[in-house]
């Protein structure tokens with residue numbers, strides 16, 4: 335049967351969910367969409383993951399906003415699927431449900447000492463400095479020397495924000511409480527450790543260079559750690575990005591140590607992997623082991639151990655998704671089991687009307703742009719399947735407005751309040767972080783109208 339005016343639910347108003355909505359409106363011109371988001375604000379990790387000193391990337395929210403204002407989309411923030419409304423209720427009431435809930439947790443690292451106070455996950459730290467409403471408003475920044483573990487762009491973000499002087503962030507949307515705490519940080523040294531060699535790190539070349547583009551911060555690289563083995567030579571011959579990265583690291587390693595006089599230093603260590611965190615009641619150091627690549631390019635331990643005195647360790651070794659209650663989840667892979675976006679049951683058969691896109695579909699890798707092509711694949715299948723969809727309908731009516739729900743106008747009022755607070759200080763916006771305060775702003779106009 336053909337559904338002429340399909341009603342689609344999308345869960346998660348991050349880039350994946352919003353791009354899926356945009357593509358769907360193009361492919362199914364009569365469709366209407368309810369876009370659910372558990373936070374009071376849309377945009378997912380573009381708002382709560384991307385670093386505040388990357389305003390150009392944050393600007394992607396302007397394009398996402400243009401999609402949200404389409405009258406065929408109903409934004410429904412502050413509604414958590416699996417808590418306020420179940421997946422089954424959505425499947426019963428809508429012609430298709432696309433889950434785009436992303437990833438918000440840190441992958442764990444199974445080494446002794448990892449649970450000591452002073453050991454942190456990057457996802458938590460990022461959520462704090464980006465003003466996520468559901469995390470603590472204070473962050474312990476007492477250490478003069480810290481370690482960051484990871485060889486990807488999140489490790490670079492964490493290293494940069496730790497090392498950056500707070501005065502360099504005042505023009506951004508960073509919440510005042512975050513700026514105040516960063517300004518009081520006694521930090522002098524950040525040790526960034528990558529398990530891999532110079533030709534195998536996952537940093538993007540541009541973001542790596544940014545480390546050295548900060549005021550009063552030196553980047554220090556040990557030339558001995560840059561030696562290129564046969565595998566590394568092959569990699570840089572094949573991939574230009576890797577060539578650029580090795581060139582950048584080599585330039586830094588060649589700098590005269592006497593010229594390194596900044597008050598903060600980033601020590602970039604290659605070919606070292608963490609063995610254990612040291613300390614009894616809190617982190618006081620980290621033990622690392624030197625690694626080397628075997629003939630297949632795999633990293634293996636050499637047995638050579640090194641110790642660093644650090645008062646905190648941040649692991650940036652990957653994100654993982656939170657399963658959505660009522661939705662299949664592959665705990666090993668950390669994704670929803672699917673065939674090109676069609677969610678599969680335990681027997682491997684597609685579950686009618688249930689789809690996935692974004693990081694919950696393909697895992698926490700890839701830039702914002704890649705969520706678009708990914709969404710296109712999922713939406714194409716949904717639209718193909720609409721032909722066969724039986725008319726939806728159930729007793730439960732998830733389309734009825736919930737009392738605590740924030741609609742597009744509510745979000746725009748929060749947005750306006752943030753812009754107003756920013757303008758007063760000469761910035762584009764200052765983020766509002768307290769959930770209660772966000773809800774107050776969202777409700778403001780409704781209350782004024784009710785009082786008239």
Ligand SMILES: Cc1cc2nc3c(=O)[nH]c(=O)nc-3n(C[C@H](O)[C@H](O)[C@H](O)COP(=O)(O)OP(=O)(O)OC[C@H]3O[C@@H](n4cnc5c(N)ncnc54)[C@H](O)[C@@H]3O)c2cc1C
Pocket residue numbers: 345346347348349350351370371372373376377378379380383384385388391413414415416434435436437438460488491653658691692693694699700701702703705
């Ligand atoms: C620290 C960090 C920095 C990054 N920096 C960059 C960068 O500079 N440039 C770049 O291109 N990419 C960057 N990325 C990658 C980019 O953020 C991702 O590619 C993209 O956000 C993935 O989109 P998504 O929509 O799948 O997930 P998300 O962005 O995580 O969005 C998922 C949304 O679903 C909501 N949600 C979750 N569960 C529920 C539920 N049960 N009910 C309702 N809503 C729910 C969440 O609140 C969230 O809003 C970065 C990622 C991280 C982690």
